[in-house]
Amino acid sequence: MELKTPLYDCHVALGGKIVPFAGYLMPVQYPTGVIAEHMAVRKQAGLFDVSHMGEVMYEGPDALNNLNELLTNDFTNMVDGQVRYSPMCNDEGGVVDDLIVYRYNQNKYMVVVNAANRHKDVEWMKAHLFGDVQFADISDEVAQIALQGPNSKEILARLADASSMPEKYYHFIPECTVGGIACVVSQTGYTGEFGYEIYMKNEDAPKMWDLLLQTGKDLGLIPCGLGARDTLRLEAAMPLYGHEMDDTVTPLEAGLNFAVKMKKESFIGKAAMEAKGELTRKRVGLKVVGRGIVREHERVLVDGQEVGHTTSGTHCPYLGGAYAMAMLKMPYTEVGTKVQAEVRGRLIDCEVVALPFYKRA
Amino acid sequence: MNHPQELKYTRSHEWVKMVDDTTALVGLTDYAQHSLGDLVFVNLPMVGDPVTKEEAFGDVESVKAVSDVFSPFDGEVSKVNEELLDEPGKINADPYGAWLIEVSNISGQEELLSAEDYEKVCQEEE
Numbered sequence: 001m002e003l004k005t006p007l008y009d010c011h012v013a014l015g016g017k018i019v020p021f022a023g024y025l026m027p028v029q030y031p032t033g034v035i036a037e038h039m040a041v042r043k044q045a046g047l048f049d050v051s052h053m054g055e056v057m058y059e060g061p062d063a064l065n066n067l068n069e070l071l072t073n074d075f076t077n078m079v080d081g082q083v084r085y086s087p088m089c090n091d092e093g094g095v096v097d098d099l100i101v102y103r104y105n106q107n108k109y110m111v112v113v114n115a116a117n118r119h120k121d122v123e124w125m126k127a128h129l130f131g132d133v134q135f136a137d138i139s140d141e142v143a144q145i146a147l148q149g150p151n152s153k154e155i156l157a158r159l160a161d162a163s164s165m166p167e168k169y170y171h172f173i174p175e176c177t178v179g180g181i182a183c184v185v186s187q188t189g190y191t192g193e194f195g196y197e198i199y200m201k202n203e204d205a206p207k208m209w210d211l212l213l214q215t216g217k218d219l220g221l222i223p224c225g226l227g228a229r230d231t232l233r234l235e236a237a238m239p240l241y242g243h244e245m246d247d248t249v250t251p252l253e254a255g256l257n258f259a260v261k262m263k264k265e266s267f268i269g270k271a272a273m274e275a276k277g278e279l280t281r282k283r284v285g286l287k288v289v290g291r292g293i294v295r296e297h298e299r300v301l302v303d304g305q306e307v308g309h310t311t312s313g314t315h316c317p318y319l320g321g322a323y324a325m326a327m328l329k330m331p332y333t334e335v336g337t338k339v340q341a342e343v344r345g346r347l348i349d350c351e352v353v354a355l356p357f358y359k360r361a
Numbered sequence: 362m363n364h365p366q367e368l369k370y371t372r373s374h375e376w377v378k379m380v381d382d383t384t385a386l387v388g389l390t391d392y393a394q395h396s397l398g399d400l401v402f403v404n405l406p407m408v409g410d411p412v413t414k415e416e417a418f419g420d421v422e423s424v425k426a427v428s429d430v431f432s433p434f435d436g437e438v439s440k441v442n443e444e445l446l447d448e449p450g451k452i453n454a455d456p457y458g459a460w461l462i463e464v465s466n467i468s469g470q471e472e473l474l475s476a477e478d479y480e481k482v483c484q485e486e487e
Contacts, residue, residue, distance in 0.1 A: 033453075034424040037397040227398070227425055291446075293402050293422050315401035315424055322402070344420075344427075 005051035006106075006143050006205040014223050017219045022115035024052040027225040033063050036237075037228035038317040041191050045149030047212055048229055050190075050197070051205065054118030054139040058109045062131030067101060067109060069207050070128055070268060072251055074261040078103045083170040083186050084257050087251035088121070089269025093276065094247040095254065098239065100188065110184075110262055114241050128268065147212060147221075148195030148232075155216035156196060162186070164195070181209040185229035190229065192236020194357055235316040237325065237340025237356035239287055243296060243312045244283055245327055250276065253327065255283040255355070281308060285357055286341070288313075288322035290349035294341040300326050301340045301347070307332045310341060316357060324350070362483065365457060369470070370479035373415075373431045376457065377422040383467050386460040387433060389421065392483045394456045398423040406459060410438045412462075414469045419461065420470065427460045436467035 002025045011018065015026030027049065029037060040046045058066055067075050073086035078258040082103050088096045097117040102110040113121045124135050129135055147156060156165055156178065164176035164185055172186030181204045189195040200208055213221060230240075239245055250273055252260060262270065288294050294313040299306050313324025324341065332339060337352040364370065369377040374393035378386040394400065402422040412418045417429035418438070440463035445451060451459040474482065 028425070033399045035401075035450075081459070231424055287432060291402075292404065293427070295427070315423070317401075 005049055006202040007049040007051060007209050010206055010209050015224060021226055022052055024115065026052060029225040029227045030223050032222055034227040034231060035317045037222060037224040038231050040220055040222045041149045041193050041224060041232055042318045045151040045155055045216055046224035047221055048146040048224050050146050051143040052115035053144050054112050054115060055142045056125065057121065057136045057138055058133055060107055060133035062133045063107050063109055065131060066129060066133050069266065070125065072260040072267055072269065074264050077102060080105050081171050081173060083172055083188055087256055090247055091268060091272060093250040093269040093272035095245040095249060095251055096124050096247060098241055099201040117241060119250055141202060142199055143202045145198045145208060146189055146195060147198065148189045148191045148193050150194055151219040152195045155219055155221055158215050159211065176332040179208065181208050190238060191232040193360055231314055231317060234312050234314055235318055240312060253279060253281055279330065281327055281329050284326055284328050284333045285353045285355040286324040286326050286350040287353045288348060288350050292343055292348045293322045294324040294343055294348055294350065299342040300328060301342060302332055319358055364476045364479055366476045370475035371433045371473065372482050375431060375433055377433050377473055384463065384465045386463050389452055389456055391456045397421065397428055398425060399451050403445045403449045404443050406438050408438055408441055411455040412436055412438060412464055417436055424466050430461060433473060434467040434469040436464035437464040439463045
């Protein structure tokens with residue numbers, strides 16, 4: 001039995017096409033369609049229900065120590081109101097999940113995890129708690145709405161004053177008021193575009209959703225589904241758990257070096273990654289040069305020899321072409337390498353290109 | 362959903378427009394384009410290729426998925442709508458104007474569905 005987010009009725013009323021995803025009934029697209037929704041986010045603004053995401057809290061004198069041991073990034077030098085991305089590894093150095101950490105103060109953090117991994121993550125986190133810390137899974141009480149796109153700031157400014165609008169990327173404000181509703185606002189997102197993510201109580205979510213949609217209408221704001229969320233993140237080359245990484249892929253192989261602090265004294269997975277030594281494979285970007293679309297789980301070949309597989313791929317509406325991400329053996333990871341993807345028995349020419357495919361100006 | 366009376370249909374959501382007794386245009390129905398969503402790629406056969414009833418002659422891809430297109434009859438491809446290769450979105454915008462292929466020397470078209478019967482197929486799938 002799939003769960004509904006507090007915004008389910010809003011999606012149905014807007015004509016959203018509902019599909020099961022990560023245990024929830026979610027809109028994959030609205031009548032506007034994936035391409036229009038994608039382009040709205042790149043050029044104007046889009047609104048996403050991401051209430052299925054999980055949120056957990058760490059509080060207490062050992063909260064920071066717990067996060068530093070549990071996660072690959074280093075949280076020591078964070079300031080209050082800062083947000084930081086990190087993989088969470090298992091003992092073999094594979095990825096349990098990737099997540100973002102919000103620092104309220106040095107003894108209080110919120111961690112936002114993938115919907116599909118929430119229960120697994122909570123088990124893993126609980127099993128590794130130590131010292132003086134309180135842990136709580138608050139996912140079921142919290143709704144999340146993402147307002148994304150270049151017009152997001154102007155839209156939010158119509159409903160909030162400056163004290164509720166985080167000014168810097170990957171920063172947040174814990175006590176905000178948007179349209180009279182108490183919420184947490186961060187300047188974060190999963191689209192490669194400027195935008196905000198807004199956390200509020202479940203019961204306030206429908207009002208917030210309607211208010212934002214109404215307020216942003218003349219600035220091109222439209223509701224967007226999971227379809228556009230996926231094409232946007234892929235165009236921006238943001239990794240997705242279960243695709244670019246899983247419990248058999250290390251964050252270094254996934255190209256997430258910036259969030260793996262090997263100089264940190266200790267963290268789960270560090271020893272295993274050190275023992276593995278030099279990388280033998282790595283995540284790359286592929287531009288499809290031939291005709292066709294390359295999707296996930298396609299074999300990638302060089303001179304007829306398999307050198308890896310694709311992890312995600314689709315048509316990227318803003319760039320106007322087909323792109324994919326792939327896990328390839330060294331040395332075929334070099335930018336400019338010509339490879340072929342085998343799609344339903346047909347070989348399609350691709351080229352390794354630099355990531356991200358799209359970067360906002 | 363719009364399914365014109367003068368056309369014939371298949372259970373796999375292709376439409377057929379007879380040009381003469383043994384030649385027909387084949388396209389995707391309004392129901393099909395709506396279910397698939399925004400189309401971004403079309404893979405079509407070449408002129409002269411044989412097609413076989415109920416076998417795939419090409420595929421169309423939306424942002425999210427790929428779907429085969431099946432031949433309603435046996436025959437030989439006599440024209441390909443190459444315009445669609447560059448602008449697959451035309452199938453979404455005008456499903457009955459955006460024919461995919463023309464097939465000649467056709468046989469086996471007797472079992473095609475009327476618009477009414479096709480509507481029933483769509484309702485069953487809803």
